Amino acid sequence: MRTKPYKDIRKARCTRCKAPAVAEWETCALGNRRVALCGICDAQLNRVALRFVIGAERANKFCDRYERRKWS
């Protein structure tokens, strides 16, 4: 994990599953370190976080749309 943004996230590996990364998460609880994520883990993290913040029903609508756009 790093504190500065990745110059090319595609060269990193997902912190969770080691697949090629496509996104990074700036993690407040880790001193704003950057966690590289693959597309699947990024989508899952967004779904978990949004369900917590705005509830499952609304979160699912946003996340379904996000995942459709992401994979098409």
Ligand SMILES: [Zn+2]
């Ligand atoms: Zn992953």
